[in-house]
Amino acid sequence: MPTTREREPARPAKFSARGVMAFFGDKRVLHGIDLDIPAGEVTAIIGPSGCGKSTFIRCLNRMHELIPGARFEGTIELDGSSIYGREIDPVLLRRRAGMVFQKPNPFPTMSIRDNVLAGLRLTGSLDKTRAEEVVEFALKSSALWDEVKDRLKQPGIGLSGGQQQRLCIARALAVEPEVLLMDEPCSSLDPVATARIEDLIHELKSRYTIAIVTHNMQQAARVSGRTAFFLQGELVEVGATDRIFTAPTDSRTEDYITGKFG
Amino acid sequence: MSDATVRSTKTRRGAGLGERAIELFLGACGVLSLFTTAGIIAVLAFETWAFFREVPLSAFFFDTEWTPLFADKHFGIWPLLAGTFLTSAIAIVLALPAGLLAAIYLSEFASARMRRVLKPALELLAGVPTLVYGYFALVLVTPLLQRVIPDLSGFNALSSGICIGIMIIPMISSLSEDAIYAVPNTLREGAYALGAGRLATIFRVVLPAAASGIAAALILAVSRAVGETMIVAIAAGQQPRLTLDPRVPIETMTAYIVQVSMGDTPADTLEYRTIFAVAAMLFVVTFAMNLVSHRLARRFRVAST
Known part of the structure; x- marks a missing residue:
C-alpha cells in the first residue's frame, strides 16, 4: 500500500488541469502542470516568487491570455468541460470564477455600493429590484457589512486597505461565482487585516471552491485543506495540507517549508 | 590643522560663488516668463483702463452691436x-x-x-x-x-x-x-x-x-x-x-x-x-x-x- 503517495481527493474536481504550459513570449513559465482543484475546499498554492503560481491560477479564469504576448497550452476543465474550447467565451467563464488580486483594486470612481454592483452592471445583468439585496448579501458574506452599512454611498477608495480587499471580495461574490481565485490577497495587508481575510476564507469555503496563491506558508497551513507546492514552473507536490507540512515526500518541498530557501 | 581648514573653507566659498552665479542665472531665466506675463497683463490693464474711461462698462457688456470703426459707434462685446x-x-x-x-x-x-x-x-x-x-x-x-x-x-x-x-x-x-x-x-x-x-x-x-x-x-x-x-x-x-x-x-x-x-x-x-x-x-x-x-x-x- 503506497503510504507516501497521496490518495485521490475525496471531493470531485472543480477545476482539472492537465499538461498546462504557459508562456510569456518565448519564455515558458509553466512546464506542464497536472493539478485538480477539488470542489468545496480551499486549495493553497505555495512556492517562491517566480515559480508560476500566480500564472497558474490566472490560467484558470483565462486572465493570463490578456497579457500581450502571453500564450497557453494544455487543457483545463471546469466541471468536466474544457474552458479553452473554441466555443467558450472567456467573459462568461470569468463570471463563474471570480478573482481577488494582490493589491486591493476597488474602482476609484465608484461608491462602496456601486463597487459591489460593478460586476452585475458591467455585464448588464443587474436586476434593479434586487440591487439592495445583492449589496447586503455580498457585503455580509465578505464581513464588511457592519463597518460600511451606514456609508454605502461613499467612495470605495476611502476605506482602509483591509476593508478595500474585503470590498473586492464582496464585488467578486456579487456576481455569484462558483469559484474564488485569490492571488496573494493579503500580501499588501497588515497582520490584523490578514487575520480577518483568513477568517473570511474559513466562512466562505463551505459555499465556494477556493484556490489561494500565497507566499506565506503559515497562511497556507491556516486556511487550506490541500496544498500544492510549485517550483520553477513545475508542480513538485500536492496533498492534504497537514501531510505536506508534516511529512512532505519530496526533499525540495521539505527544504522550502523548513525555510532552507524561498 | 587651522591652515587646512581655512584653505578648504576658501575653496568652498569659491565654488559657492560660481554656484550662486549659475543659480542666479537660472533663476533669472525662470523669472523671465513671470515678467513677460506680468508685462502683458500690465499693458492690457493700462490700455483697457484707458478704454473704459471713454466707454462705460455698460456699453461694453449690454450693447449688442460692435461697430467701433464706423461713424455710429457701438461697443457691445x-x-x-x-x-x-x-x-x-x-x-x-x-x-x-x-x-x-x-x-x-x-x-x-x-x-x-x-x-x-x-x-x-x-x-x-x-x-x-x-x-x-x-x-x-x-x-x-x-x-x-x-x-x-x-x-x-x-x-x-x-x-x-x-x-x-x-x-x-x-x-x-x-x-x-x-x-x-x-x-x-x-x-x-x-x-x-x-x-x-x-x-x-x-x-x-x-x-x-x-x-x-x-x-x-x-x-x-x-x-x-x-x-x-x-x-x-x-x-x-x-x-x-x-x-x-x-x-x-x-x-x-x-x-x-x-x-x-x-x-x-x-x-x-x-x-x-x-x-x-x-x-x-x-x-x-x-x-x-x-x-x-x-x-x-x-x-x-x-x-x-
Missing part, C-alpha cells in the same frame, strides 16, 4: 464673443469625439506597430501652420460644404470651426491618451475578472477613472480654440454679428484684433484701444479655463496614485 463661441463650439463638437476615440483606440486597441505609425501622424496635425488650415478652410472646406449647404457664404463660422477642430484633435487625443494610459492596469484586470467585456471595461471603468485628465485636455483644447487667430481671420469673415448661424460671415475676438492692428487705425485713438479691451476679455476667458484645467489635472494625478 457680444457679437465678437458669439463669433468666438460659435467657431470654438463647432471645433469642440468635432474634435472631442474624434480625439477621444482616437485616444481610446491608441491606448486600448492599437498594436504596438500601429501606435508607432499613428501617434506621430496624428501629432503632425498639430505641427501644420495654422495659416495652412486657414487656406484649407477657405479654398477647400467652404466650396465642398457649399455643395451640400447652398446658402453657405464664402466666409463662415462652419468651415473655420471644422478646421480649428481638426487642428486641436491631436491635442485632445494626446493628452487624453496620457490620462487613459495612466489608469492602473489593476482596474482593467478587476473589471475583466468580473466578466466585463472590453467595451464595458473601457467605457465604464477606464474612462471614468481618466475623466479629470480628459476634462483637463478638453479645457486646454477649448482655450486653444478660443485663442485661434489665423484660421478665423482668413476664413470666417470680418462682420461682427450677434448670431449662432454657422453659415454666415462673423468675426471673432481674435480676428477683430488682427483686423485693427493690421489695418490703418492710428495708435492712441479710441478705435485702437478697443483691441486691448477685446484682448483683455480674451485673456480673462483663456486664463480662467487654464486655471480650471490645472486644477482638474492635479486632481487627476492624485486620483491615479
Whole structure:
C-alpha cells in the first residue's frame, strides 16, 4: 500500500488541469502542470516568487491570455468541460470564477455600493429590484457589512486597505461565482487585516471552491485543506495540507517549508 | 590643522560663488516668463483702463452691436464673443469625439506597430501652420460644404470651426491618451475578472477613472480654440454679428484684433484701444479655463496614485 503517495481527493474536481504550459513570449513559465482543484475546499498554492503560481491560477479564469504576448497550452476543465474550447467565451467563464488580486483594486470612481454592483452592471445583468439585496448579501458574506452599512454611498477608495480587499471580495461574490481565485490577497495587508481575510476564507469555503496563491506558508497551513507546492514552473507536490507540512515526500518541498530557501 | 581648514573653507566659498552665479542665472531665466506675463497683463490693464474711461462698462457688456470703426459707434462685446463661441463650439463638437476615440483606440486597441505609425501622424496635425488650415478652410472646406449647404457664404463660422477642430484633435487625443494610459492596469484586470467585456471595461471603468485628465485636455483644447487667430481671420469673415448661424460671415475676438492692428487705425485713438479691451476679455476667458484645467489635472494625478 503506497503510504507516501497521496490518495485521490475525496471531493470531485472543480477545476482539472492537465499538461498546462504557459508562456510569456518565448519564455515558458509553466512546464506542464497536472493539478485538480477539488470542489468545496480551499486549495493553497505555495512556492517562491517566480515559480508560476500566480500564472497558474490566472490560467484558470483565462486572465493570463490578456497579457500581450502571453500564450497557453494544455487543457483545463471546469466541471468536466474544457474552458479553452473554441466555443467558450472567456467573459462568461470569468463570471463563474471570480478573482481577488494582490493589491486591493476597488474602482476609484465608484461608491462602496456601486463597487459591489460593478460586476452585475458591467455585464448588464443587474436586476434593479434586487440591487439592495445583492449589496447586503455580498457585503455580509465578505464581513464588511457592519463597518460600511451606514456609508454605502461613499467612495470605495476611502476605506482602509483591509476593508478595500474585503470590498473586492464582496464585488467578486456579487456576481455569484462558483469559484474564488485569490492571488496573494493579503500580501499588501497588515497582520490584523490578514487575520480577518483568513477568517473570511474559513466562512466562505463551505459555499465556494477556493484556490489561494500565497507566499506565506503559515497562511497556507491556516486556511487550506490541500496544498500544492510549485517550483520553477513545475508542480513538485500536492496533498492534504497537514501531510505536506508534516511529512512532505519530496526533499525540495521539505527544504522550502523548513525555510532552507524561498 | 587651522591652515587646512581655512584653505578648504576658501575653496568652498569659491565654488559657492560660481554656484550662486549659475543659480542666479537660472533663476533669472525662470523669472523671465513671470515678467513677460506680468508685462502683458500690465499693458492690457493700462490700455483697457484707458478704454473704459471713454466707454462705460455698460456699453461694453449690454450693447449688442460692435461697430467701433464706423461713424455710429457701438461697443457691445457680444457679437465678437458669439463669433468666438460659435467657431470654438463647432471645433469642440468635432474634435472631442474624434480625439477621444482616437485616444481610446491608441491606448486600448492599437498594436504596438500601429501606435508607432499613428501617434506621430496624428501629432503632425498639430505641427501644420495654422495659416495652412486657414487656406484649407477657405479654398477647400467652404466650396465642398457649399455643395451640400447652398446658402453657405464664402466666409463662415462652419468651415473655420471644422478646421480649428481638426487642428486641436491631436491635442485632445494626446493628452487624453496620457490620462487613459495612466489608469492602473489593476482596474482593467478587476473589471475583466468580473466578466466585463472590453467595451464595458473601457467605457465604464477606464474612462471614468481618466475623466479629470480628459476634462483637463478638453479645457486646454477649448482655450486653444478660443485663442485661434489665423484660421478665423482668413476664413470666417470680418462682420461682427450677434448670431449662432454657422453659415454666415462673423468675426471673432481674435480676428477683430488682427483686423485693427493690421489695418490703418492710428495708435492712441479710441478705435485702437478697443483691441486691448477685446484682448483683455480674451485673456480673462483663456486664463480662467487654464486655471480650471490645472486644477482638474492635479486632481487627476492624485486620483491615479
